[in-house]
Amino acid sequence: MxxxxxxxxxxxxxxxxxxxxxxxxxxxxxxxxxxxxxxxxxxxxxxxxxxxxxxxxxxxxxxxxxxxxxxxxxxxxxxxxIDVNRLLTGVAAVAIAFLVTRARVARARVRAERG
Known part of the structure; x- marks a missing residue:
C-alpha cells in the first residue's frame, strides 16, 4: 500500500x-x-x-x-x-501490589527486630 x-x-x-x-x-x-x-x-x-x-x-x-x-x-x-475486564485488571493489580508490599514490610520488621 x-x-x-x-x-x-x-x-x-x-x-x-x-x-x-x-x-x-x-x-x-x-x-x-x-x-x-x-x-x-x-x-x-x-x-x-x-x-x-x-x-x-x-x-x-x-x-x-x-x-x-x-x-x-x-x-x-x-x-x-463499565468495562468489567479493565475493572478486574485494576483490582488485581492493586491486590498484587498490596500483597507484595505487605510481604516486604513483614520481612523488614523481622530484620529490624533481629538486629
Missing part, C-alpha cells in the same frame, strides 16, 4: 461516526452511544542494493465503548459504560 493511500484510509477511519452511533429512538427515549477511538500508523520508503525503490506502511485502530447519552423527557443524561 502506498503511503498516500494509507493516509487517506487513516483519515477515513477516524471520523465522528466512529465515536458516536446513529441515534436510536424507542418509546420516546433516544440513545446515542459513544466510543473511545485510538489509532496509529507509520510508513516509509527506501531503496535496496539494486536501486529499486519501495514503500510501505500500516495503520491500526482500536475502539472501546465509553457510554451513552440518553435523551428522555427533554433531559439529557450520560450513562458510562
Amino acid at each position: 502506498k503511503i498516500d493511500e494509507l493516509m487517506a484510509e487513516a483519515r477515513d477511519a477516524i471520523t465522528v461516526r466512529r465515536v458516536y452511533s446513529e441515534p436510536y429512538e424507542r418509546d420516546g427515549v433516544t440513545v446515542i452511544t459513544a466510543a473511545s477511538i485510538g489509532g496509529g500508523g507509520g510508513g516509509g520508503l527506501g531503496k535496496d542494493e539494486k536501486g529499486q525503490q519501495g514503500e510501505g506502511g500500516g495503520f491500526g485502530i482500536s475502539a472501546r465503548p465509553v457510554g451513552a447519552y440518553v435523551i428522555s423527557g427533554g433531559k439529557v443524561s450520560w450513562r458510562p459504560a
